[in-house]
Amino acid sequence: MTVIQKKPENPIAHLTPEDIELIGKELDTIRQEIRDSLGEDDAKYIRTVIDVQRKLELGSRAVLLFSKFPPAWVLGTAGLSVAKILENMEIGHNILHGQWDWMRDPKIHSTTWEWDMASPAEQWKHSHNELHHTYTNVIGKDNDLGYGIMRVDEDQKWHPMYLAQPLWNFINACFFEYGIAAYDLELGKNLATKKRRNDPKFRAAAKQVLKKIRNQAAKDYVVHPLLSGPSFLPTLAANFTANVVRNLWSHSVIMCGHFPEGVETFEKTSIDGETRGEWYVRQMLGSANISGSKAMHTMTGNLSHQVEHHLFPDIPSNRYAEIAPRVKEIFDRYDLTYHSAPLYKQVASAWHKVIRLSLPNGWLAETTPKNAPAQLAKLYKMTTGGPKVRRALQSKAAA
Amino acid sequence: MTATAPRPAAARTPARPALRDRVFKLAELVTTPLLPVDYLDLFDPLRSGAALRGRIEAVHEETRDAASIVIRPGRDWLPHVPGQYVRIGIDIDGVRQWRAYSITSVLGRPDGCFTITVKAIPDGKVSNHLVHRVKPGTIIQLDQATGEFCLPEETPGKALFVTAGSGITPVMGILRNSADSLADTVLVHSAPTSEDVVFGEELRQMAADGRIRLIEQHTDSAGMLDARSIAELVPDLHERATWACGPVGMLEALEEHWASVGIADRLYTERFRPRILVTGEGGTVTFTKNGTTVEADGATPILDAAEEAGVLMPSGCRMGICYGCVLPMRAGAVRDLRNGEITTAEDVGDGVLIQTCVSAAAGACDIDH
Numbered sequence: 162m163t164v165i166q167k168k169p170e171n172p173i174a175h176l177t178p179e180d181i182e183l184i185g186k187e188l189d190t191i192r193q194e195i196r197d198s199l200g201e202d203d204a205k206y207i208r209t210v211i212d213v214q215r216k217l218e219l220g221s222r223a224v225l226l227f228s229k230f231p232p233a234w235v236l237g238t239a240g241l242s243v244a245k246i247l248e249n250m251e252i253g254h255n256i257l258h259g260q261w262d263w264m265r266d267p268k269i270h271s272t273t274w275e276w277d278m279a280s281p282a283e284q285w286k287h288s289h290n291e292l293h294h295t296y297t298n299v300i301g302k303d304n305d306l307g308y309g310i311m312r313v314d315e316d317q318k319w320h321p322m323y324l325a326q327p328l329w330n331f332i333n334a335c336f337f338e339y340g341i342a343a344y345d346l347e348l349g350k351n352l353a354t355k356k357r358r359n360d361p362k363f364r365a366a367a368k369q370v371l372k373k374i375r376n377q378a379a380k381d382y383v384v385h386p387l388l389s390g391p392s393f394l395p396t397l398a399a400n401f402t403a404n405v406v407r408n409l410w411s412h413s414v415i416m417c418g419h420f421p422e423g424v425e426t427f428e429k430t431s432i433d434g435e436t437r438g439e440w441y442v443r444q445m446l447g448s449a450n451i452s453g454s455k456a457m458h459t460m461t462g463n464l465s466h467q468v469e470h471h472l473f474p475d476i477p478s479n480r481y482a483e484i485a486p487r488v489k490e491i492f493d494r495y496d497l498t499y500h501s502a503p504l505y506k507q508v509a510s511a512w513h514k515v516i517r518l519s520l521p522n523g524w525l526a527e528t529t530p531k532n533a534p535a536q537l538a539k540l541y542k543m544t545t546g547g548p549k550v551r552r553a554l555q556s557k558a559a560a
Numbered sequence: 561m562t563a564t565a566p567r568p569a570a571a572r573t574p575a576r577p578a579l580r581d582r583v584f585k586l587a588e589l590v591t592t593p594l595l596p597v598d599y600l601d602l603f604d605p606l607r608s609g610a611a612l613r614g615r616i617e618a619v620h621e622e623t624r625d626a627a628s629i630v631i632r633p634g635r636d637w638l639p640h641v642p643g644q645y646v647r648i649g650i651d652i653d654g655v656r657q658w659r660a661y662s663i664t665s666v667l668g669r670p671d672g673c674f675t676i677t678v679k680a681i682p683d684g685k686v687s688n689h690l691v692h693r694v695k696p697g698t699i700i701q702l703d704q705a706t707g708e709f710c711l712p713e714e715t716p717g718k719a720l721f722v723t724a725g726s727g728i729t730p731v732m733g734i735l736r737n738s739a740d741s742l743a744d745t746v747l748v749h750s751a752p753t754s755e756d757v758v759f760g761e762e763l764r765q766m767a768a769d770g771r772i773r774l775i776e777q778h779t780d781s782a783g784m785l786d787a788r789s790i791a792e793l794v795p796d797l798h799e800r801a802t803w804a805c806g807p808v809g810m811l812e813a814l815e816e817h818w819a820s821v822g823i824a825d826r827l828y829t830e831r832f833r834p835r836i837l838v839t840g841e842g843g844t845v846t847f848t849k850n851g852t853t854v855e856a857d858g859a860t861p862i863l864d865a866a867e868e869a870g871v872l873m874p875s876g877c878r879m880g881i882c883y884g885c886v887l888p889m890r891a892g893a894v895r896d897l898r899n900g901e902i903t904t905a906e907d908v909g910d911g912v913l914i915q916t917c918v919s920a921a922a923g924a925c926d927i928d929h
Contacts, residue, residue, distance in 0.1 A: 199653075199654060200653040200654045201651070201653055201654045202654075203654055204651060204654030204655075205654075212602060215594075215598070215599055215602055216602065219599060222590070259870065262870035262871075262872075263654070263655060263870050264651070264654050264655055264656060265655055265656040265657075265867055265870070265872065266651075266656050267872050268598075270872050272850060272872055273872070275593035275594075276593060277593060373593075376589075376592045376593070377592065377593075379589055379592075380589060380590055380591075380592050384589045384590050385590060388590070
């Protein structure tokens with residue numbers, strides 16, 4: 162993959178500027194229709210999900226008070242994992258997008274909501290809603306692409322440190338909520354220089370994150386285990402497990418949204434003076450869906466409808482399923498690729514890309530069982546040799 | 561509520577024991593980032609300590625377009641003073657709408673409920689919903705009762721009530737509770753026909769029992785009463801303290817007449833809606849903290865425009881009286897819809913306070929919210 166603008170066959174070359182504006186208008190019409198039809202059933206939906214989630218969390222935590230009995234541990238941990246996933250995905254993420262602001266209920270509103278997650282809602286809303294959703298898949302602008310720690314594009318120069326990228330990605334997945342918090346703080350950039358480290362704005366934000374983490378950790382790793390008395394350690398382990406399960410799940414879902422093979426990325430300069438139609442087209446090509454059951458859609462917070470979510474980030478998530486066929490029809494009519502596949506396929510595809518890009522360009526594709534020894538020798542040379550060696554071997558491979 | 565009758569202050573908050581505070585603090589450690597109340601609300605939304613809510617228990621039809629709604633308030637509800645109104649927040653088509661309605665029930669009902677009486681107005685989203693569609697069991701949001709349209713502590717010997725249409729509702733709240741403590745009461749009530757008189761039967765019974773003198777005016781057949789005819793019907797008008805509630809035009813005519821005969825201080829009036837007098841060019845309203853920008857026309861209060869755009873706004877009476885909606889304006893200008901007065905933020909960052917419920921944008925303005 163490479164940015165869409167540098168591809169030999171640009172998949173949007175056949176669209177005229179008029180086509181692009183028409184696509185924008187059609188999508189605007191869908192959006193308006195849905196907004197106008199929001200009503201009691203939608204309100205009931207989100208209130209029911211919140212109600213179920215809270216009761217599930219409460220029940221699971223109650224069961225975990227007796228977690229030294231293995232069945233209680235299993236039941237409680239499973240329940241809490243599901244509750245945490247629902248809370249982050251279908252509830253928190255979507256409320257913080259303002260999907261439910263139209264209800265005018267101060268208890269379910271993007272400006273008042275706080276979630277079960279290391280990153281404070283306020284900071285996450287900035288990096289996610291304002292940056293990621295505006296600059297979706299623009300290399301160098303959208304840090305959701307690899308979170309600034311991974312090689313996400315062939316055009317990024319390969320370096321031996323990227324060999325560890327699959328490992329990084331896995332560790333990031335396990336502790337995803339802390340990764341997000343660090344990312345929302347722009348920790349890498351802000352810790353780099355003394356001036357940035359001492360910036361009062363950064364310090365205040367960091368303090369806010371630490372406080373949130375402290376509260377979260379006290380709940381899961383101190384107070385709840387203490388309340389469990391003799392079940393202290395099993396409850397601690399259960400809460401840790403539930404957090405890791407939630408982290409792995411949300412990381413997988415989010416990776417499926419923009420990282421599977423075939424999803425397009427864009428050049429920084431390409432979005433200068435971008436029209437609303439062009440923005441829509443970028444969202445269409447920069448996202449991928451996950452197909453599956455209704456339960457799967459709910460557990461992903463309907464981010465399985467990533468394409469629809471990126472087109473209409475503030476439309477309530479329970480409506481994406483009904484919008485999807487209409488959106489797909491537009492893709493088909495304008496001869497664009499609507500990426501959709503089952504979860505396991507999208508996860509595999511995203512991981513394939515992570516691994517492929519952790520290696521020098523073309524290395525994985527060229528490697529067959531027959532030439533594996535030679536390829537490994539080449540990789541060894543590229544890893545241990547200096548930049549000159551790398552360049553020489555790389556250009557030889559490209560030729 | 562342009563004039564006020566003296567009455568005891570109503571701002572009381574329930575004392576909360578310190579022990580409960582401590583238990584809640586502890587519970588917060590487990591419920592973070594939510595609060596313990598978020599979980600308790602799942603099981604008992606009307607409990608003490610919850611945000612004030614109520615449950616609709618029954619809807620009684622009064623006339624073809626009016627109904628009394630029986631509401632069981634949450635346990636922190638404080639008794640109202642007859643004549644007061646209550647703000648309710650009800651979800652209609654999924655959207656929370658706030659309106660104020662007069663309380664019409666007797667104090668201290670044995671079932672602990674109170675009633676509001678609502679007349680459906682044409683195109684009234686909330687009033688039509690309450691009169692025609694709302695189902696018992698619905699949970700609504702409540703504020704404590706408020707309002708100054710009440711009898712003074714020392715009841716006047718002679719009283720006159722002048723009402724029209726739904727203007728009878730606060731007066732019914734007063735009559736049901738205090739008719740017997742008033743020695744001499746006259747009620748002049750106007751409605752299109754006899755059937756349209758809300759509480760018609762009960763009022764006629766009160767008159768038959770000699771508790772009040774009732775003058776009904778059926779305007780479809782007999783036309784509107786003007787202030788002069790009221791004065792003729794009630795010749796001892798100047799000896800009476802008068803409470804009036806009804807359409808703005810009627811109230812203004814009464815105020816004028818009472819002033820002209822030099823007894824303006826004996827007239828207490830209650831308005832249900834602000835009188836929109838002046839409109840003009842609208843503008844772009846920016847909510848600086850929230851980041852939302854709203855295009856508002858010159859006839860729409862900023863409060864309504866902002867809510868329409870999904871901004872959570874502080875709000876109160878929605879008629880320019882209670883100051884519950886006041887926010888600082890950092891830049892720009894707004895027009896008071898009641899009199900056309902323009903308020904301008906002198907310097908950028910000024911922070912002049914504006915009532916968003918009766919102010920419309922007069923050009924671009926920045927609100928600190």
